[in-house]
Amino acid sequence: MDNASARDLWGDFLDSHLEYAFADEPRVTHFCDNEKEANNCLKLVLKGTKRAASHSLLGLQLRKERLPKIGDFTIVTDWKGNARCIVRTVAVRLKPFFSIRESYAKIEGEGDKSLAYWKKTHWDYYTRELEPFGRRPVESMIVVCEIFEKVHQK
Numbered sequence: 018m019d020n021a022s023a024r025d026l027w028g029d030f031l032d033s034h035l036e037y038a039f040a041d042e043p044r045v046t047h048f049c050d051n052e053k054e055a056n057n058c059l060k061l062v063l064k065g066t067k068r069a070a071s072h073s074l075l076g077l078q079l080r081k082e083r084l085p086k087i088g089d090f091t092i093v094t095d096w097k098g099n100a101r102c103i104v105r106t107v108a109v110r111l112k113p114f115f116s117i118r119e120s121y122a123k124i125e126g127e128g129d130k131s132l133a134y135w136k137k138t139h140w141d142y143y144t145r146e147l148e149p150f151g152r153r154p155v156e157s158m159i160v161v162c163e164i165f166e167k168v169h170q171k
Contacts, residue, residue, distance in 0.1 A: 020045050023092040023100040030103050030169040043090035043103065050145060052096040058127065059095050062167060063102060067126035071139055074111065074159035076146045085109050085163045104165040114139075115156040124164060 018024045023045040031038055048058035048070065061067035077084060085091075089106040114136075122135035143154035 018042060018045060020092075020094070020098055020100060022098070023094065026092055026100040026103060026169070026171055027090075029171075034168075037090070040088075040090060043092050045092045045094060045100070047094045047096055047098075050142065055096040059093055059101055061126050062093055062104065063170060065167060068164060068166065069121065069125040070163045070165070071117075071125060071135075072161040072163065073143045073146060073154065074161050075152060076143065077161065079147070079150045079152070084161060090168075091165070101171050102167055103169040105168045106163055106165050108162075108164040110162045110164075111159050112162055113156070114143075114154065114158050114160050117160060117162075121162060 018027065023043075027043060047055040048062075049055040058067055072085070074084075085106050086109060087106055091104050091106070092100050093102050093104060094100050117132065117135065119132040122132045123130045125135060128134035128138065139160075140154055143158070147153060
């Protein structure tokens with residue numbers, strides 16, 4: 018793990034959770050693609066409001082990233098890479114964009130937690146994410162709905 022603050026946070030977590038000593042190395046990442054939203058999403062996770070993340074399956078495939086799976090640990094950082102908490106994936110569901118429900122938007126916890134807000138912000142994000150690959154989001158695109166729980170906080 019290249020990020021020193023993430024390595025320290027993971028070590029602190031393992032000190033009190035030796036049962037995970039042989040777990041796969043956690044992914045280290047921040048939310049979103051800009052500083053303001055990344056830091057805001059981190060604050061929502063720290064408060065326990067944000068408990069989900071929505072990845073485009075196509076974006077993951079184009080970047081050659083693996084799908085999240087139940088039991089995965091992720092170290093969440095702020096935009097500058099400072100590790101702040103660890104989350105663990107508890108559910109993963111693949112759903113078409115058009116089938117996302119209000120209840121899921123609420124779990125994601127961003128903005129006013131409405132489906133309309135979720136759809137607008139995620140459509141905008143997926144547009145920015147896919148544009149460098151010459152692709153655009155479509156209503157039938159698959160969204161990887163990752164639900165997580167915060168397990169450790171700095």
